[in-house]
Amino acid sequence: MKLTRTxxxxxxxxxxxxxxxxxxxxxxxxxxYLQRYLLSTLIIDKGKAxxxxxxxxxxxxxxxxxxxxxxxxxxxxxxxxxxxxxYLNGYVEEVIDEGETFAVKVRIGRTNPTYKVFHSRYLIxxxxxxxxxxxxxxxxxxFDYAGHNLHVCLICDGYxxxxxxxxxxxxxxxxxxxxFPLGWFTPYITLFTNSEFEVSPEFRDRxxxxxxxxxxxxxxxxxxxxxxxxxxxxxxxxxxxxDTGLVSMGSKYHTDYLKNIDLEYQGGNLVTDNMNRTSHxxxxxVGDLKVGMNQVVIAAADGALAATQIWRDIRRSxxxxxxxxxxxxxx
Amino acid sequence: MKLTRTxxxxxxxxxxxxxxxxxxxxxxxxxxYLQRYLLSTLIIDKGKAxxxxxxxxxxxxxxxxxxxxxxxxxxxxxxxxxxxxxYLNGYVEEVIDEGETFAVKVRIGRTNPTYKVFHSRYLIxxxxxxxxxxxxxxxxxxFDYAGHNLHVCLICDGYxxxxxxxxxxxxxxxxxxxxFPLGWFTPYITLFTNSEFEVSPEFRDRxxxxxxxxxxxxxxxxxxxxxxxxxxxxxxxxxxxxDTGLVSMGSKYHTDYLKNIDLEYQGGNLVTDNMNRTSHxxxxxVGDLKVGMNQVVIAAADGALAATQIWRDIRRSxxxxxxxxxxxxxx
Numbered sequence: 001m002k003l004t005r006t007x008x009x010x011x012x013x014x015x016x017x018x019x020x021x022x023x024x025x026x027x028x029x030x031x032x033y034l035q036r037y038l039l040s041t042l043i044i045d046k047g048k049a050x051x052x053x054x055x056x057x058x059x060x061x062x063x064x065x066x067x068x069x070x071x072x073x074x075x076x077x078x079x080x081x082x083x084x085x086x087y088l089n090g091y092v093e094e095v096i097d098e099g100e101t102f103a104v105k106v107r108i109g110r111t112n113p114t115y116k117v118f119h120s121r122y123l124i125x126x127x128x129x130x131x132x133x134x135x136x137x138x139x140x141x142x143f144d145y146a147g148h149n150l151h152v153c154l155i156c157d158g159y160x161x162x163x164x165x166x167x168x169x170x171x172x173x174x175x176x177x178x179x180f181p182l183g184w185f186t187p188y189i190t191l192f193t194n195s196e197f198e199v200s201p202e203f204r205d206r207x208x209x210x211x212x213x214x215x216x217x218x219x220x221x222x223x224x225x226x227x228x229x230x231x232x233x234x235x236x237x238x239x240x241x242x243d244t245g246l247v248s249m250g251s252k253y254h255t256d257y258l259k260n261i262d263l264e265y266q267g268g269n270l271v272t273d274n275m276n277r278t279s280h281x282x283x284x285x286v287g288d289l290k291v292g293m294n295q296v297v298i299a300a301a302d303g304a305l306a307a308t309q310i311w312r313d314i315r316r317s318x319x320x321x322x323x324x325x326x327x328x329x330x331x
Numbered sequence: 332m333k334l335t336r337t338x339x340x341x342x343x344x345x346x347x348x349x350x351x352x353x354x355x356x357x358x359x360x361x362x363x364y365l366q367r368y369l370l371s372t373l374i375i376d377k378g379k380a381x382x383x384x385x386x387x388x389x390x391x392x393x394x395x396x397x398x399x400x401x402x403x404x405x406x407x408x409x410x411x412x413x414x415x416x417x418y419l420n421g422y423v424e425e426v427i428d429e430g431e432t433f434a435v436k437v438r439i440g441r442t443n444p445t446y447k448v449f450h451s452r453y454l455i456x457x458x459x460x461x462x463x464x465x466x467x468x469x470x471x472x473x474f475d476y477a478g479h480n481l482h483v484c485l486i487c488d489g490y491x492x493x494x495x496x497x498x499x500x501x502x503x504x505x506x507x508x509x510x511f512p513l514g515w516f517t518p519y520i521t522l523f524t525n526s527e528f529e530v531s532p533e534f535r536d537r538x539x540x541x542x543x544x545x546x547x548x549x550x551x552x553x554x555x556x557x558x559x560x561x562x563x564x565x566x567x568x569x570x571x572x573x574d575t576g577l578v579s580m581g582s583k584y585h586t587d588y589l590k591n592i593d594l595e596y597q598g599g600n601l602v603t604d605n606m607n608r609t610s611h612x613x614x615x616x617v618g619d620l621k622v623g624m625n626q627v628v629i630a631a632a633d634g635a636l637a638a639t640q641i642w643r644d645i646r647r648s649x650x651x652x653x654x655x656x657x658x659x660x661x662x
Contacts, residue, residue: 029392029628036390036490038516059367061360061631062394062403065410072393079396155639159367184646185369187653274605274623292605293639297360300392301632308486308624315515322518 002081003042003088005108008116011086016042018310019104019120021092021257024049025296026287027126028076029303035083037311038321042086042118044106049073050128050288051296053147055227059156060297072296090116092257095123102282104257122282122310125270126303127254129288133247134169134194134219141221148227150245153294154178157246158185164243167192167232169219171249173199178248179212187211190240192232194219215240253289266291275309276302284310333412334373334419336439339447342417347373349641350435350451352423352588355380356627357618358457359407360634366414368642369652373417373449375437380404381459381619382627384478386558390487391628403627421447423588426454433613435588453613453641456601457634458585460619464578465500465525465550472552479558481576484625485509488577489516495574498523498563500550502580504530509579510543518542521571523563525550546571584620597622606640607633615641 003011018034020027023045034041051057054069063072081087090106093115104118131152133142142150151157158181165188170176176191176199183189190213193199199214207214218235222245231241253268263278264271269292270278270285278285286302288294334342349365351358354376365372382388385400394403412418421437424446435449462483464473473481482488489512496519501507507522507530514520521544524530530545538545549566553576562572584599594609595602600623601609601616609616617633619625 025392032390032392038490038493059363059635060393061356061363061407061410061634062391062398064406065413067393075395076392079392082396159369162369181646183651183653184642187651293636295632295635297628297635298632301626301629303392304390304626304628305624311515315512320514320518322514 001084001086003086005114008088008108011042011118014040014119015101016040016086016118016120017314018042018122018124018307019044019102019118020124020126021104022046022049022126022128022254022287023073023077023087024126024128024287024299025051025072025076026128026299026303027124028073028080029300030124030126030284030286030307031080031085031087031303032076032083033304033307034310035080035085037307039307039311039314040086042088042120043080044088044090044092044104044118046091046127047089050130050294051299054156054296055147057296058160059295069296092127094259095257095261097261097280097282121314122284124303124306124310125255125258125278125283125285125289126287126299127257127289129251129253129268129294131247131251132171132249134192134249136219136221138221144227145222145224145229145245146247148229149243150222150229150247152247154182154246154248155293155295158182161185161244161246164188165190165241167240167242167245169194169245169247169249170197172197173203175248175250176203178246179207180210182246183210183212189213190215190242192216192219195235251288255289258283274305276306277309332415332417334417336445339419339439342373342449345371345450346432347371347417347449347451348645349373349453349455349638350375350433350449351455351457352435353377353380353457353459353585353618354404354408354418355457355459355618355630356382356403356407357459357630357634358455359404359411360631361455361457361615361617361638362411362416362418362634363407363414364635364638365641366411366416368638370638370642370645371417373419373451374411375419375421375423375435375449377422377458378420381461381625382630385487385627386478388627389491390626400627423458425590426588426592428592428611428613452645453615455634455637455641456586456589456609456614456616456620457618457630458588458620460582460584460599460625462578462582463502463580465523465580467550467552469552475558476553476555476560476576477578479560480574481553481560481578483578485513485577485579486624486626489513492516492575492577495519496521496572498571498573498576500525500576500578500580501528503528504534506579506581507534509577510538511541513577514541514543520544521546521573523547523550526566582619586620589614605636607637608640 051069382400
């Protein structure tokens with residue numbers, strides 16, 4: 001059920017089999033599998049998963065290519081709730097490993113928040129990442145286009161940018177390197193530093209070899225209408241016309257709540273085995289948070305894998321939760 | 332485009348980037364990703380993927396839990412064709428490794444078949460498996476229930492069998508062992524050997540400890556109506572009432588066409604790395620054919636992974652297929 005501040009007390013003494021941090025594609029898929037394994041599950045979601053911002057999910061098998069990411073999340077949440085999983089809007093602040101269980105401290109509500117500690121045997125970290133965006137004076141101007149024709153994922157949207165005039169917005173020289181694989185899709189590439197960092201002579205040489213343009217003055221604003229970016233206005237008032245853009249500025253990793261637990265990372269990503277178990281035997285990582293590709297269909301598969309391994313663990317340790325037929329008859 | 336016997340000649344000299352054997356969930360997802368990477372792709376499908384038989388796909392994120400497997404395949408095929416991928420109904424008989432390319436011999440048509448050899452740089456084996464079913468005199472009697480309430484996948488359908496009287500139909504003592512994890516979902520389990528194999532005293536002891544029943548005489552027929560099995564009639568005319576069944580008789584692996592290529596197997600499954608590359612650098616395996624879980628959402632993710640790695644390979648070797656802007660201007 002969807003837990004609210006008032007219904008929370010019904011779950012006071014519950015020890016969940018699994019607490020899932022994050023109700024994005026990975027967490028919801030895990031929840032669906034877990035409930036179907038008859039394991040008690042609580043998903044805690046802070047809202048606005050990365051896929052929430054995708055206007056069209058072009059590459060997810062089984063869904064029409066104009067399906068918005070938020071539709072998948074809506075369907076997945078309904079599906080999970082129909083299987084009697086618990087779901088709470090909240091923000092996970094801290095996880096303490098108590099040995100057999102985790103204590104998970106959750107902030108509920110933004111104004112006058114309340115706090116509650118939940119307990120679970122296993123934890124699935126599906127809290128994901130969020131992309132850094134160009135820092136302009138008017139951020140609404142960025143939000144107007146992000147997820148429409150201002151993209152954040154080359155693998156997802158390179159195809160949408162084919163043969164178009166594409167701007168690449170980076171936060172460092174190495175982050176601008178995405179221009180070269182983008183060159184597979186279009187030769188018309190302009191890179192922007194927004195005056196935030198320097199670029200080496202070697203990198204400039206490489207850009208001119210490819211015929212790419214580099215613009216180093218500050219960006220005043222994106223131009224366009226109806227969520228379609230048409231170019232960039234620079235500080236000096238000049239305009240660079242574009243048909244599309246790719247932001248490559250790194251991501252924020254939502255792992256603060258794991259700070260007290262010793263886990264193996266690679267960059268900001270959690271290292272996992274092929275069933276998505278982290279270096280902690282009762283913590284799994286799924287979706288964009290783990291090492292691997294950031295794709296919705298892969299996140300959904302991640303959830304299935306983690307849930308299945310947890311079921312195997314619990315089943316092997318408990319055998320069954322059913323009484324035997326003999327015991328049922330005797331009762 | 333969908334290739335037909337008459338349109339085949341348009342593709343006579345084509346060397347595809349990737350030929351995908353099998354148009355199930357894994358192959359279609361691979362095809363969607365490959366076409367979006369601007370790689371030329373041919374999917375060859377013999378029809379009737381394993382998921383085609385699933386009446387309801389209960390655990391696929393983003394789809395209502397009553398979605399039939401065939402709907403996913405239909406949507407995926409439309410999606411792939413909308414991206415200009417080539418698709419052919421045919422049966423792949425043999426693959427020859429020519430060094431830089433593969434020669435793939437395909438039989439087209441069942442009566443008066445024609446044969447054609449296609450060429451590709453990479454091969455994705457997504458031809459899957461198909462479950463062995465109990466061999467009864469009247470096989471239509473088996474087909475009437477298989478995929479409805481006579482299941483073949485514990486992970487998919489254990490939940491559907493919860494607290495129900497379940498029959499387990501095996502082909503060996505070890506295959507009957509699925510009864511124990513099934514015991515997680517229901518305590519009411521009857522195992523059937525159909526008089527095809529012997530069972531050890533140790534196994535009998537284990538069954539009686541769990542309170543499971545073993546029936547060793549031949550099965551005459553399944554009973555039921557409207558695709559809902561209600562029990563089993565035995566050779567002696569007695570009836571065992573059941574609410575559901577689980578077939579655990581192993582599978583046929585569709586890998587005959589790979590017989591001339593040296594590949595690493597584990598059981599019948601192809602061994603792959605985490606991007607689904609087999610022990611051959613230009614052959615990938617996806618879906619039920621590879622080592623791992625047999626789930627539609629995992630197959631879909633498999634396709635994404637294999638396609639992405641192939642794109643990376645080709646991109647790193649070719650750089651780009653675009654002319655530079657300078658070359659375009661000069662032309």
